[in-house]
Amino acid sequence: MGSLKYGVSVYSYVNDFGSVMTLEDAFDHIADTGATGIEILGEGQVEGYPEPSAAWLDTWFGLVDRYKLEPTNMCSWIDTRVTLTRNLTVEEGAADLAQDLRLAHRLGFKFLRPKFGVTSHELDPDPQWEAYVERNLDLAHQLGVVICPEIHAPTPIKHRVTDAYIAFIERTGTKNFGLMIDTGIFQDRPLTHWGSHQINDEMRQHMAFLNGIAVPPEQFLEIAQYVVFIQAKFHDIDDSLEDLNIPWRPVMSAILRSGYSGWLSSEYEGLRSPWRAIDQVRRQQVLLRKLEAEYEAGLLA
Amino acid sequence: MGSLKYGVSVYSYVNDFGSVMTLEDAFDHIADTGATGIEILGEGQVEGYPEPSAAWLDTWFGLVDRYKLEPTNMCSWIDTRVTLTRNLTVEEGAADLAQDLRLAHRLGFKFLRPKFGVTSHELDPDPQWEAYVERNLDLAHQLGVVICPEIHAPTPIKHRVTDAYIAFIERTGTKNFGLMIDTGIFQDRPLTHWGSHQINDEMRQHMAFLNGIAVPPEQFLEIAQYVVFIQAKFHDIDDSLEDLNIPWRPVMSAILRSGYSGWLSSEYEGLRSPWRAIDQVRRQQVLLRKLEAEYEAGLLA
Amino acid sequence: MLEHQLIQSTGFRNIGPVGARTGFAVRIRIPNYHGTRLSQLDGFTVTVDGEVFPFEHNRLGIRDEVYTLAELREETSARWGLLEWGEILVDKPGGLAAGIHKVEVLARIRYSYFPPDVHVFPMHEARLATLCMA
Amino acid sequence: MLEHQLIQSTGFRNIGPVGARTGFAVRIRIPNYHGTRLSQLDGFTVTVDGEVFPFEHNRLGIRDEVYTLAELREETSARWGLLEWGEILVDKPGGLAAGIHKVEVLARIRYSYFPPDVHVFPMHEARLATLCMA
Ligand SMILES: [Mn+2]
Ligand SMILES: [Mn+2]
Numbered sequence: 001m002g003s004l005k006y007g008v009s010v011y012s013y014v015n016d017f018g019s020v021m022t023l024e025d026a027f028d029h030i031a032d033t034g035a036t037g038i039e040i041l042g043e044g045q046v047e048g049y050p051e052p053s054a055a056w057l058d059t060w061f062g063l064v065d066r067y068k069l070e071p072t073n074m075c076s077w078i079d080t081r082v083t084l085t086r087n088l089t090v091e092e093g094a095a096d097l098a099q100d101l102r103l104a105h106r107l108g109f110k111f112l113r114p115k116f117g118v119t120s121h122e123l124d125p126d127p128q129w130e131a132y133v134e135r136n137l138d139l140a141h142q143l144g145v146v147i148c149p150e151i152h153a154p155t156p157i158k159h160r161v162t163d164a165y166i167a168f169i170e171r172t173g174t175k176n177f178g179l180m181i182d183t184g185i186f187q188d189r190p191l192t193h194w195g196s197h198q199i200n201d202e203m204r205q206h207m208a209f210l211n212g213i214a215v216p217p218e219q220f221l222e223i224a225q226y227v228v229f230i231q232a233k234f235h236d237i238d239d240s241l242e243d244l245n246i247p248w249r250p251v252m253s254a255i256l257r258s259g260y261s262g263w264l265s266s267e268y269e270g271l272r273s274p275w276r277a278i279d280q281v282r283r284q285q286v287l288l289r290k291l292e293a294e295y296e297a298g299l300l301a
Numbered sequence: 302m303g304s305l306k307y308g309v310s311v312y313s314y315v316n317d318f319g320s321v322m323t324l325e326d327a328f329d330h331i332a333d334t335g336a337t338g339i340e341i342l343g344e345g346q347v348e349g350y351p352e353p354s355a356a357w358l359d360t361w362f363g364l365v366d367r368y369k370l371e372p373t374n375m376c377s378w379i380d381t382r383v384t385l386t387r388n389l390t391v392e393e394g395a396a397d398l399a400q401d402l403r404l405a406h407r408l409g410f411k412f413l414r415p416k417f418g419v420t421s422h423e424l425d426p427d428p429q430w431e432a433y434v435e436r437n438l439d440l441a442h443q444l445g446v447v448i449c450p451e452i453h454a455p456t457p458i459k460h461r462v463t464d465a466y467i468a469f470i471e472r473t474g475t476k477n478f479g480l481m482i483d484t485g486i487f488q489d490r491p492l493t494h495w496g497s498h499q500i501n502d503e504m505r506q507h508m509a510f511l512n513g514i515a516v517p518p519e520q521f522l523e524i525a526q527y528v529v530f531i532q533a534k535f536h537d538i539d540d541s542l543e544d545l546n547i548p549w550r551p552v553m554s555a556i557l558r559s560g561y562s563g564w565l566s567s568e569y570e571g572l573r574s575p576w577r578a579i580d581q582v583r584r585q586q587v588l589l590r591k592l593e594a595e596y597e598a599g600l601l602a
Numbered sequence: 603m604l605e606h607q608l609i610q611s612t613g614f615r616n617i618g619p620v621g622a623r624t625g626f627a628v629r630i631r632i633p634n635y636h637g638t639r640l641s642q643l644d645g646f647t648v649t650v651d652g653e654v655f656p657f658e659h660n661r662l663g664i665r666d667e668v669y670t671l672a673e674l675r676e677e678t679s680a681r682w683g684l685l686e687w688g689e690i691l692v693d694k695p696g697g698l699a700a701g702i703h704k705v706e707v708l709a710r711i712r713y714s715y716f717p718p719d720v721h722v723f724p725m726h727e728a729r730l731a732t733l734c735m736a
Numbered sequence: 737m738l739e740h741q742l743i744q745s746t747g748f749r750n751i752g753p754v755g756a757r758t759g760f761a762v763r764i765r766i767p768n769y770h771g772t773r774l775s776q777l778d779g780f781t782v783t784v785d786g787e788v789f790p791f792e793h794n795r796l797g798i799r800d801e802v803y804t805l806a807e808l809r810e811e812t813s814a815r816w817g818l819l820e821w822g823e824i825l826v827d828k829p830g831g832l833a834a835g836i837h838k839v840e841v842l843a844r845i846r847y848s849y850f851p852p853d854v855h856v857f858p859m860h861e862a863r864l865a866t867l868c869m870a
Pocket of ligand 1: 231
């Protein structure tokens with residue numbers, strides 16, 4: 001049943017990872033939610049990144065096999081401002097992206113999300129992003145990996161950043177570059193916590209996006225054809241299974257009506273108290289599947 | 302400097318052990334306190350107890366070597382009421398004790414604390430204890446291990462239980478049986494927590510010992526010649542390095558005046574909130590060493 | 603690694619085939635501070651959203667073995683190690699609905715070094731836990 | 737496994753020979769949610785009981801290497817993995833007294849995906865920590 005595929009990002013467990021949880025535990029927690037996909041941070045879950053040992057690779061494939069989880073997306077970063085005095089050259093940035101593409105492929109991932117450096121308070125990516133990606137389109141094609149930058153709050157859907165990525169897709173006609181949507185853009189009620197800290201008024205003033213940028217979920221339909229991956233960002237699902245920040249009914253409705261049939265990868269980013277993420281991810285998996293079932297039963301407009 | 306040897310029991314970290322801490326982590330935490338001895342629960346820290354694998358044994362000896370910690374005491378239990386319908390026979394109890402002696406010796410421990418079943422609300426040990434031990438005195442001698450039952454609240458020093466153990470030592474003349482003192486007997490102020498729970502009035506009524514049985518520290522001098530090991534039980538050391546339950550100044554004074562020169566093994570048994578024990582043990586190690594230094598400087602009467 | 607608390611988040615699940623569930627499982631860490639001979643465990647009462655499933659009928663799964671209460675009581679060789687989880691297996695035709703449930707476990711441990719008349723020590727914990735797949 | 741918090745209990749220690757301590761070390765987990773190229777770290781200010789030890793003078797020990805701030809800023813190959821601890825090495829002749837101290841760390845991390853003028857992100861944590869051996 002259902003056209004969506006459910007996964008979980010190990011980022012959901014950050015802070016817990018390495019303190020109360022091993023990589024194997026993360027696989028166990030994810031598989032037990034009923035999810036079938038695992039997303040990771042490359043420089044994070046991969047010990048010895050960017051060149052894991054043969055022993056670590058054995059462990060990885062053993063876990064993938066044992067827990068029957070499909071590698072979905074690997075997150076990476078391009079450290080544009082590599083030192084205080086100089087930026088990466090195009091060649092260096094393209095080489096770092098190539099390295100991550102190869103690692104992602106080697107581990108079985110089909111998607112790679114690079115995070116580019118930015119040049120402004122509106123988070124315009126360094127213009128070199130286009131050269132980094134273009135030089136790697138053939139490699140990505142050979143490896144069967146789709147590069148997908150993330151549309152992440154405070155950047156909304158209707159914005160020159162998104163437009164530029166779409167223009168690139170249209171211009172190159174590539175199938176190896178697409179949009180990743182982080183559902184935090186739909187957040188329409190304020191967060192109460194950021195990491196392990198309660199948010200105070202001063203933080204809200206400086207980081208207005210903590211209150212939510214409330215992109216209308218219907219706008220997803222306008223860009224759905226370019227979307228290759230969804231990170232189901234969330235922060236707090238209460239004891240009645242109500243999400244306190246993300247309006248999942250209209251969001252899921254829009255996603256399902258668009259015909260999107262890729263991954264929905266749980267990405268918990270709420271209060272970082274130990275072990276909290278484990279159950280929060282379980283709650284979200286139940287909530288999202290319930291809404292998909294309602295949609296299929298014609299109960300979700 | 303100093304005549305005492307400082308160790309830490311891994312029991313201090315129970316609840317954390319296996320949830321936020323591996324065996325190697327426990328070695329690391331203990332070694333970093335400056336302690337030179339490690340105490341364990343046999344059926345607890347020994348994976349595959351009572352017959353650990355060769356791989357586990359390699360791990361154990363590797364850790365002992367790497368962290369330069371000397372195995373001190375291993376705790377064990379004799380499950381007297383082995384099923385609901387029958388008790389262990391003398392032969393079975395003696396065999397279990399022999400098994401633990403051999404395991405303790407194999408891992409390098411010099412002391413074994415068996416916990417016997419009891420027959421009364423005054424915690425009289427099952428009379429079979431004497432036969433269990435007597436049948437194992439030769440083995441203990443061969444292995445170089447001292448069997449030491451624990452004098453633990455609510456049993457005080459002046460009590461028939463202690464007297465019976467001393468009578469056994471006198472009768473047999475053995476050097477392989479002695480007393481372990483748990484410093485919880487000196488507790489003179491009430492506990493506030495038991496495990497992860499705040500203590501309420503009902504608990505205090507049923508378990509009066511939670512308020513402390515306040516054995517006078519001077520009594521230690523009367524039995525010191527029979528004492529082979531001390532578990533430095535404690536529950537809460539505050540931010541000013543004051544123990545809220547155990548009167549360490551007179552306790553350390555008595556221990557030092559007695560000429561006792563064996564192990565003082567930290568045994569934290571306070572609030573079981575994650576990671577709390579790590580720093581509490583550090584505090585106790587500082588506190589006890591400070592008092593020993595004061596004693597040597599003639600500042601502790 | 604196990605969660606600090608007795609009742610684990612992961613492993614709370616229905617058992618039996620989808621569409622014909624026979625019951626559910628609750629994963630727990632050992633309700634003791636040391637490893638334990640199985641005969642020292644005297645069963646586990648489970649309560650879900652107020653519905654009581656008495657210890658006499660529940661089974662314990664540990665490693666690859668499942669024990670009824672009668673089997674547990676007589677199992678003097680096999681042990682539950684401190685680093686291992688076990689699961690309480692509870693019969694309930696149809697299983698539980700997906701979602702958040704209030705789950706309580708009362709574990710009955712026997713300590714020979716407690717006075718005989720109080721040697722079955724009840725350890726109780728409660729939490730909200732989420733069952734993912736109906 | 738590391739402690740959940742930034743500043744670890746274990747590893748807070750004096751350095752140099754007993755009786756002639758040269759300073760102290762504070763063990764921390766990586767002040768980031770992912771592994772990090774060392775050049776993205778711009779030093780660590782440490783405060784102990786109110787005494788400030790500015791980031792310009794402190795070193796970072798990671799695995800078997802020690803980096804000054806200048807070295808850290810130019811180290812574009814070596815990385816700090818998410819599961820590894822590092823230690824901030826602070827000069828203080830005589831070291832610290834044994835006992836409980838208020839320890840604060842302000843870690844300066846650079847994120848290329850933050851706007852350039854605010855791309856050094858200060859991460860601050862404070863705790864009481866116990867130094868065991870004078
Ligand atoms: Mn995201
Ligand atoms: Mn004790």
